[in-house]
Amino acid sequence: MQVQIALQGNCSPLAGLCYIYSPVYMFAEIIIPLALPKNYTWEVPAAFAEKLQVGCRVEVNLGKNKKYAGVVKRLHNEAPSAFDPKEILSILDEAPVVQPWQLQFWSWLADYYMCSEGEVMAAALPAHFKLSSETVIIFNEEYGDDFSNLDNEEYLVAEALHIKHELNITEVQQILDASHVYPVVNKLIGKKVCFVWEALKQTYTPKKESFVVLNPEYSNEAKLSDLLNNWSRAPKQMELLLSYLHLMRTEGEVIKASLLKKSGATDVQLKGLVEKDILRVEKRHIDRLHYLPKDVTIDFQFSAAQQEAYEGVKKGLEQKNVCLLHGVTSSGKTHIYIKLMEEYIRLGKQVLYMLPEIALTSQIIRRLQKHFGGYIGIYHSKFSQNERVEIWNKVKSGEMKIVLGARSSLFLPFQNLGFILCDEEHDSSYKQQDPAPRYNGRDAAIYMASLLQAKVLLGSATPSLESYHNAKADKYGLVELMERYGEVHMPAIEMVDTRMVARQDGGKVMISPQLLEGIKETVARGKQAILFQNRRGYTPYQVCATCGWIAQCKHCDVSLTFHKYSNKLKCHYCGNIYPPAHTCGACGSDKLLQKNFGTEKIEEVLDKELADARIGRMDLDTVRNKNAHDVLIQQFEQKKLDVLVGTQMVVKGLDFENVDLVGILDADGLLHFAEFRVNERAFQLMEQVSGRAGRRDSNGRVMIQTSNPTHPVLQFVAHHDYTGMYAEEIEKRRMFGYPPYTRIIKVTFRHKERDVVTEAAHRFAEALHFSYGSYMVGPAEPVINRVRNMYLMELLLKLPRDGHTINRCKEDIQKHTAVLHAEKRFRNVLVIPDVDAI
Known part of the structure; x- marks a missing residue:
């Protein structure tokens, strides 16, 4: 390797040699947004050696002509032995866009959740920071201007190229008024009229506005x-x-x-x-998002119980890095959060307030803006990419003190983060499913806080068994707030035994006479009601009364849900839409029965039964755009609606002072899943939705419809007995080896052919059996064994909580995946590990 000699410091030659060898050529380990098993290395040109910094984005070439914007992870002088590295093409940033702690966080996520750092980068950076690789066509000056041998379409493109010298594919599509332009471009390349260059295009553009000023x-x-x-x-x-x-x-x-x-x-x-x-017009850059004036206003007083809990949390965070606040519904946990946030803001620290689904929490956004004004920033998937870049920059500069965000807000470049609040920490929405990284936002937040010496508060009325177990084991601090704010009592729970209700078609009871009477009485008193059913649409499936045929998706092994408003059958797994079925697909009979019920059907029935009541529906079908959820919530808050029907959306983050009745229409449907967390999840859902009732001046009622009122989980819900549920469930977890006593890795296999994926899963399991046989369950088909034309198999590993065993198993999974893919028959089998699967 060529070297040059550089003098370091102010040493005199008489004091001895003070020269060191500094390489002319350096190398950079660069993360690019691809699922590469390990990061690639590029050579740093001498001209870039002094400018390039870790965390900067660079333009690099991979393969023949594909260009990517990558992030420099490490600069070094270790030349790769297996290949000749290509040179970095250009530096895209003067200063790093990603901080060292973020790169360390990305590395941990990739290692722990068994994915690549490129996949983490793709999830972490706003799209505008990743740039786009766009095909640019360059005019060949040597061709000249004689286009007589070209056909009409070729002539149009060549003439435009001759004038502009270069065009991108989008511009060619506009010239030809067609989307399929590649054949024309290929002909022009073949005739040497032009050549192709892959260019990286900066897609972020600051918003400009014209301001008028006086001379x-x-x-x-x-x-x-x-x-x-x-x-x-x-x-x-x-x-x-x-x-x-x-x-x-x-x-x-x-x-x-x-x-x-x-x-x-x-x-x-x-x-x-x-x-x-007299006047002048100036163009200025402006924010796409409008912020309130920055101000801190705390206008409430703690109750005695809140004050005690607040002091307990402060003490807990002094002793531990993580504290769990277990407070019953409507106990005033948010007041404690706000007071803690104020303390960190006054210390000059940044705060991250995490929520499971930011788009569903307009109420908490308004509450926090009331107390903190423009200090609050919001970050979630419904913002445009340009808006996300602006929030990113404000967090990086330290201008934004409080970030309210979903799990993706963990990737923001905090400058001085002091406190992370993870509200509703039990919620399964914190766990990313697809694509990778399949991380848990709550757990990742705890690790990130350890990197930044920040404190973490977990809050919930129904904590996850894992978090409560860690608190009981003294790993976390634990504070419990067991009384409601304002001395309001917990709502009374009434079980409605649906076996005692007459049914016309033998199907499930939708709204029992007792519940219907309760709704009417509640509305008559000027109060409001919430009805919870965890299925959207009109009917979850239609069945032929003659032969039992059920309309199914062509691409997934699931029944189709009928949506009456759109008059379509929809698959809730792949999103495909079908025309409604009027006759049986098997026997041709027109006797199709609608089985079960969704939120759309409940709304229709209530419209008939409660002619004078105003009914609203909150599910994925009614809150698709950016502000639809907020509009619906405000209508209910302002008492413009009497009854709100909804899915899990009505459970999360909502506080209504006028709700007197909550109805859970199908408790049995929550309890009949083949999943080890089923009882915990059912309790959490029912307890959370029950907590929407009686939050101010009345106790409230909750009516639960079930065919099994003596079920243990329902008994725990009836007495609001979280600790009883925890004690029973934790013992079952210990007996059968489930978390928190073990770590779970679920390996999913996908392929378009059923026999191939079945054989691959068994071959893979055999390879692991010698070392992990006692920890393995499966492989087996999941309940839904085909999604989007891909057949599925699953293998579950219940590993002991031993870091050495877990890390060795992860390495073996990756090794055997490579061995499996080396065989031609299994080359296209997707092997997807999911660590801490839920």
């Missing part, structure tokens, strides 16, 4: 008065100027569009004032 000369009151008093012509311009002066005094800054709208003037009249050098 500083007229900031002198006397000169301005003289101008106005001696105005003789152009009355429209005078009106425009007066409108400007009014807006400037009332709003401080004047946007061109607002000025023209207020004054009713035109661009021509504004241009006249600009030409007279």
Whole structure:
């Protein structure tokens, strides 16, 4: 390797040699957003050696002509022995966009959750930071300008190239008014009219707005008065100027569009004032998101129980890095969160407030904005990519002090994070399913806090068994708040035995007479009711009364749900839509029965039974756009709706003071899953939705419809007995070897052919059996064994909580995946490990 000699420090030659060898060529380990098993290495050109920093983005070439924006993870002088590295093409950032602690966090996520750092990068960075690889066509100057041998389409593109010199594929599509342009481009390349270059395109563009400002000369009151008093012509311009002066005094800054709208003037009249050098128009960068003034306002007093819990949390966080606040529904946990957040803000620290589904929590957003104003920033998937870049930059600069976000907010570049609050920590939405990284936001937050010496508070009325077990084992601090705010009692639970209810078609009871009477009585008193059913649509499946045929998705092994409003059958797994079935697909009979019921059907029945009541529905079908959920919540808050029917969305993060009745329509449906967490999840859902009742001046009622009222979980719900449920479930987990006593890794196999995926799963299991046979369950088909035309098999590993065994198993899974893929028959079998699967 070539070297140069560089003098370090101010050493005198008499003191001895103070020269060191510094390589001319360095190398960079770079993460690119691909699922590569390990990071690739590129060579750093001498011209970049002093500029390049860890955390900067660079443009690199992989393969023949594909370009990527990668992030530099490490700079070193270790030349790869297996290949000749290519050179980095360009540096995209003057300063790092990713901080060292973030790279360490990415590395841990990739290692723990068995994915690549490229997959973590793809999830972590806003799309605009990843750039896009776009095909650019360059005109070949040597071809000349004689296009007589080209056909019409080729001629149009060649002529445009001759004028502009380069075009991207989108522009070619516009020229030809067609989407399929590659054959034309290929012909032009073959005739040497042009050649192709893969370019990386920066996709983020700052938003600009035109502001109107007064010539500083007229900031002198006397000169301005003289101008106005001696105005003789152009009355429209005078009106425009007066409108400007009014807006400037009332709003401080004047946007061109607002000025023209207020004054009713035109661009021509504004241009006249600009030409007279009275007004000037300036282009400025502005935020896409509007923020309130920054202010901290704490306008509530703690109850005695809240004060005790608050002091307990502070003490717990002094002694431990993580504390669990177990507070019953409506106990005022949010007040404690707000007070703690205020403390960290006043210390100059940043705070991350995590919620399982940010789009469903408009209420908490409004509450926090009331207390913290513009200190609050929100980060979630419904923001545009440009908006996400702006939030990213505000967090990085430290300007944004509080971030309210879903699990993806963990990837923001915090400068001075002091406190992470993980609300509703039990919620399964914290666990990412597809694609990788399949991380748990709660667990990842705890690790991230350890990197930044921050504290973590977990909050829930129904903590996960794992978190409560860690608190009981003294791994976390534990504070319990067991009384509701304002001395309101927990709601009374009534079981409605559906076996005692007459049924017309032998199907499930939708709304029992007892519940219907309760709803009518509640609405008559001016109170509100919430009905919970964890199925959307009209009917979950249709069955032929003659032969038993059920309409199924062509691509998945599931029944189709009928949606009456859109008059379509929908698959809730792959999203495919089918026309409604009027006759049996097997025997042709027209006797199709609608079995079970979803939120859409419940809404229809209530509309008939409660003619004067105002009914609302909250499910995935009614809250698809950015603000639909917030609009519905505000309607219910403002008492414009009497009854709200919904899925799990009505459970999460909602606080309604006028709700007196909650109905759980199908408790049995929550208890009949073949899954080891079924009892825990059912208890959490029912207890959470029950907690929406009686939150202010009344105790509230909860009516649970079930055919098995003596079920142990229902008895725990009836007495709001979390500790009883925990004691029973934790003992079962210990007996059968499930978390928190073990670590689970679920390996899923996918392939379009059933026999191939079955054989691959068994071959894989045989390879692991010698070392892990006693920990393995399966392989077996899951309940839904085909999704999107891919057949599935699953293998479950229940590993002891021993770091050495777990790490060795992860390595063996990766090794045997490579061995499996080496065989041609299994090359296309997807092997997907899911660590801490739920």
